[in-house]
Every structure is written in C-alpha cells, then in structure tokens.
Amino acid sequence: NAGVTQTPKFRVLKTGQSMTLLCAQDMNHEYMYWYRQDPGMGLRLIHYSVGEGTTAKGEVPDGYNVSRLKKQNFLLGLESAAPSQTSVYFCASSTPLAEQETQYFGPGTRLLVL
Amino acid sequence: AQSVTQPDIHITVSEGASLELRCNYSYGATPYLFWYVQSPGQGLQLLLKYFSGDTLVQGIKGFEAEFKRSQSSFNLRKPSVHWSDAAEYFCAVGNNAGNMLTFGGGTRLMVKP
Numbered sequence A: 001n002a003g004v005t006q007t008p009k010f011r012v013l014k015t016g017q018s019m020t021l022l023c024a025q026d027m028n029h030e031y032m033y034w035y036r037q038d039p040g041m042g043l044r045l046i047h048y049s050v051g052e053g054t055t056a057k058g059e060v061p062d063g064y065n066v067s068r069l070k071k072q073n074f075l076l077g078l079e080s081a082a083p084s085q086t087s088v089y090f091c092a093s094s095t096p097l098a099e100q101e102t103q104y105f106g107p108g109t110r111l112l113v114l
Numbered sequence B: 001a002q003s004v005t006q007p008d009i010h011i012t013v014s015e016g017a018s019l020e021l022r023c024n025y026s027y028g029a030t031p032y033l034f035w036y037v038q039s040p041g042q043g044l045q046l047l048l049k050y051f052s053g054d055t056l057v058q059g060i061k062g063f064e065a066e067f068k069r070s071q072s073s074f075n076l077r078k079p080s081v082h083w084s085d086a087a088e089y090f091c092a093v094g095n096n097a098g099n100m101l102t103f104g105g106g107t108r109l110m111v112k113p
Helices: none
Strands: A004-007 A010-013 A019-025 A031-037 A043-051 A054-057 A065-067 A073-078 A087-094 A109-113 B003-005 B010-014 B019-021 B024-026 B032-038 B044-050 B056-058 B064-068 B073-078 B087-094 B101-103 B107-112
Touching: A004 A087, A019 A031, A019 A087, A019 A109, A031 A073, A043 A065, A043 A073, A043 B101, A073 A087, B003 B087, B003 B101, B010 B019, B019 B107, B024 B073, B032 B064, B032 B073, B044 B056, B044 B064, B044 B073, B073 B087
Parallel strands: A010 A109, B010 B107
Antiparallel strands: A004 A019, A019 A073, A031 A043, A031 A087, A043 A054, A065 A073, A087 A109, B003 B024, B019 B073, B032 B044, B032 B087, B056 B064, B064 B073, B087 B101, B087 B107
C-alpha cells in the first residue's frame, strides 16, 4: 500500500516549456487534489476532482489544467511554464470530508522554472 | 469564503517547555478543523482533526488542540516539546461539502536545546 505517489520528484523547466505531473493513489479514494506550496502562503488549492472524469477549479487555477481519466490517477499539466509557477506541488486524495476522514498527501514535486 | 490565520510565522521554544500554536478560522457553519505537520523536504502528516463532539482533541506525538467556537480558534498545544518537534505546522479548515481544505500560512517551530 503505497498511499499517494507523485512523479517526478524534481524538475527544472525553461519558460514556455510544458510538462505533466502525475499523481497516483491506491486507496480507492473518490476525491483528489492538487496544491501548490509557496513560502508564507501555506498550501493553495489549484484544481480538484470529486470522481473519475470530473474536475473543478480551486483557488489558483490559472496556467494549469488537470485530467482524471482513471480513478487512481490525477494529472496536472502546465502548458507554458512561467517563473511564477516555481513552487512545490502536492497531490492529495480523500474520501469526502463529511465521512470524517482527512486528506492524504504525497511527498511533493519541486518545480523550478527558469 | 473560508479562511485560516496563523498569526505566528516563527516560534522558538526550549526543549522541555510547553508549546501553543495559534489558529483562527473564518467559516459560516460548524467547521472541520485539522492540524498538519511538515518536516523539511517532506509531505504533510496529519496530527489531529476535529469534526464534532468533544472540543478537546487528542492527536499523535502528544499534541492536542481545543476548538473554541466563541473565539473561532483551534490552537495546538503540547506540554513538553522535544527537539524532533521542530517542523512547520499548518492549520486547515474544511468545508461541509467535503471537497476543499483551506490552509493557514504555517508556523515554523524551532526548538532550542
């Protein structure tokens, strides 16, 4: 039982390049989330999904796209990377919070955009 | 919209001393409240959570937190801090729809020997 895994762990991009971050969970969770973490700002929600084939915008969605083609995977895409997207990205998964569970977090992906 | 404020960006305590980290939230209904800890270069680990019932919640590693509705607070406490507690601590509030956590900016804890 690996929990939540993220690929890659670290990446350097040049401005304008694209990339996809992969998140996978093996807990059969319906809900999945992508956050970014910046110093002094905590974690901010980028996009989330409440089930396979559905996605929704969070607090800071601009410049990102997501897809949830399979229940266990949640992809985060950057079509044209900008230096402002330098951050640490965390994926999480959960059952609905009303079931008194919490979100389980992956180890993070550190992204540097030059 | 929900929000969380952690007033203290940095806190330094001596090993063995008591600790209290402050968290204030804004949410229209009864909130779901969480404390997470993050060690350097690591992901977030849940310390404790409050959904309903007893307002004093016990968590892992000897931490506890008290929900005070009248003060919109959910402060984290530990009676005796260990050097291994040095980390960043995040308070979060969840909405009743069950699909979103809002985090505070975090408090970085340093422990002096």
